[in-house]
Amino acid sequence: MNRRDFLFSTAAFAGLAGCMSSGKNGSRGGRMLIGACRPNSDAALMKSIGYDFIEGQVAACFAPDKGEDDWKRLRDEILALPIPLRCCNSFLPAKFRITGPNADFESALRYAETALRRAAEVGVNFIVFGSNGARTVPGDPLGLTGPKPDTEKGLVQFTDFCRLLCERIRDLSDMEVLVEPLRPNGDNLINFVWQAQQVCEEVNSPRLKLIADLFHMMAGRERPGSLVEAKDILRHCHIADWQTRHFVGEKPETVFHMHPYFETLKSIGFTGGVSCEPGKGGWGDPADLAKNLETTFKTLAEILV
Numbered sequence: 001m002n003r004r005d006f007l008f009s010t011a012a013f014a015g016l017a018g019c020m021s022s023g024k025n026g027s028r029g030g031r032m033l034i035g036a037c038r039p040n041s042d043a044a045l046m047k048s049i050g051y052d053f054i055e056g057q058v059a060a061c062f063a064p065d066k067g068e069d070d071w072k073r074l075r076d077e078i079l080a081l082p083i084p085l086r087c088c089n090s091f092l093p094a095k096f097r098i099t100g101p102n103a104d105f106e107s108a109l110r111y112a113e114t115a116l117r118r119a120a121e122v123g124v125n126f127i128v129f130g131s132n133g134a135r136t137v138p139g140d141p142l143g144l145t146g147p148k149p150d151t152e153k154g155l156v157q158f159t160d161f162c163r164l165l166c167e168r169i170r171d172l173s174d175m176e177v178l179v180e181p182l183r184p185n186g187d188n189l190i191n192f193v194w195q196a197q198q199v200c201e202e203v204n205s206p207r208l209k210l211i212a213d214l215f216h217m218m219a220g221r222e223r224p225g226s227l228v229e230a231k232d233i234l235r236h237c238h239i240a241d242w243q244t245r246h247f248v249g250e251k252p253e254t255v256f257h258m259h260p261y262f263e264t265l266k267s268i269g270f271t272g273g274v275s276c277e278p279g280k281g282g283w284g285d286p287a288d289l290a291k292n293l294e295t296t297f298k299t300l301a302e303i304l305v
Contacts, residue, residue, distance in 0.1 A: 032265065034300050035086060035275040036293060037238075038283075043081045045290060049297050053086035055275040058127065061088050064115040071118055078122045086273050087126035087236055088119065091177075094133025098161045099154035099189065101138075105161055108134065113168050120172045126236055126273075128211050129162075130180035132187040141188070149188055158189060159199050166205035178211035178235055183219040193217065193226035200233050213238040213277070214261045215245060224264035231268040238277040239300070245279040247292045249299035262303050274300065 033052040040061070043054050061078065063070045078085050092098070096108035119127060135158055139149035162179070169175055179196040181187075190196050193212050200208050210233045217226070219242075227234060241250050242257040249255065276296045284292050 031271055032304050033086070033271075033273040034297060034304070035273050036296060037089065037275050037277040038293075040077060040081060040085065042289070042293075043083050043085075046293060047082045049290075049294050050301070051083060051293075051297060053084045053273060053275075054081065055128075055273075055277070056085055056088045057090040058088045058115050058119075059090065059093065061085065061124075062115045062118040064111045064118065075118070075122055078124075085122070085124050087128060087178075087275070088124060089128035089130060089180075089277070091115070091127055091129045092131040092134040094131075096134045097138075098134050099137045099157045100150075103157055105164060108161070109165060109168060112165055116165075116169050116172060116175055116177070120175050125174045126176055126178055126211075128178050128180050128236065128238075130182055130187075130213075132182050132189075135189050136187055137189055151188055154189055155199075159202055162199060162208055163203045163205070166203060166207040169207055170205070172207070175207055176209045176235055177207060178209050180211045180213060180238075181216060181220075181222075182213070183216040185219075186216075191216075191220055192222050193230050197230045197233065209233045209235045211236045211238065214258060215240040215242065215277075217261060218242045218257055224260045227261065227264045227270075228268055231270070234268075234270060234272070236272050237265070237270075237274045239274055240276060240278045240282060244282070246282040247278050247284065247296045248276050249295040250284070250292070252299075255299060255303070258303065266304075274304075276300070 035051055035053040035055050036046060037055045040056060046054055061074060063074055092108055092112060097103050098105060098108050116127060137149035137151050137154035140146045179199055181190050181192050181196045184191045196210050200210055210230055212227055212234060214237055239248055239258065241248055241254055243251055243254045283289055
């Protein structure tokens with residue numbers, strides 16, 4: 001049965017909603033699910049290796065700035081995937097500004113709402129909200145060539161944007177937008193899990209939850225205990241090699257850095273998804289993709305036992 005048949009079966013759709021619901025960290029079967037951030041064209045390869053799901057990008061999967069004809073083609077493609085498209089990242093393109101003096105909420109909200117409603121049509125209930133290009137507060141950090149970033153105001157703007165977005169999609173009962181903390185050298189707004197947790201608590205909407213990127217936690221020296229404090233709203237995780245930000249397992253000698261974070265996830269009973277999300281070029285030579293995907297899967301499977 002392909003994904004289209006699965007989703008259009010009433011009974012199966014209820015089961016899908018259960019495994020992707022917010023009630024148990026979007027869990028299934030009492031274990032963490034293993035995925036990778038790859039285009040939909042790699043879904044068959046990933047299934048053959050053993051992956052539970054694939055994670056895509058919002059623009060590529062849902063074309064929020066394009067019409068219904070383009071969306072119908074993409075929808076049919078998603079519904080036919082051999083493994084679920086569980087979540088998507090790269091939510092807002094950098095052309096949108098949601099912080100700073102030139103913030104324009106309305107255009108970003110229209111794009112975001114279209115993306116979320118299309119995602120809901122195909123059972124994709126988790127959208128990762130990192131989008132540092134759209135949310136990073138503009139300015140000169142040193143104040144030498146212009147005003148310094150007003151990060152206090154920027155945080156208020158970001159929180160207000162999240163609140164407005166959640167109001168627009170309050171009818172999408174299974175949808176959760178996941179605020180993603182990014183390491184300090186990549187974002188000047190939300191760098192740590194506790195900061196994202198505060199935003200979620202202030203917005204106080206069932207539509208807004210949290211993702212923890214373990215690579216960013218390690219790079220920013222954030223302790224694993226933050227995962228315990230955020231356990232009730234933690235829905236998804238990203239991971240990459242601690243040293244290179246390439247695929248997991250590329251450097252076996254660095255894998256031990258991940259262990260305290262995964263042990264903490266186990267201790268809180270987290271059974272959501274974990275996606276390998278390398279940086280640009282982080283999957284290596286395209287000719288080695290299958291081998292590197294297999295290395296990542298086997299490394300994560302061993303850690304998660």
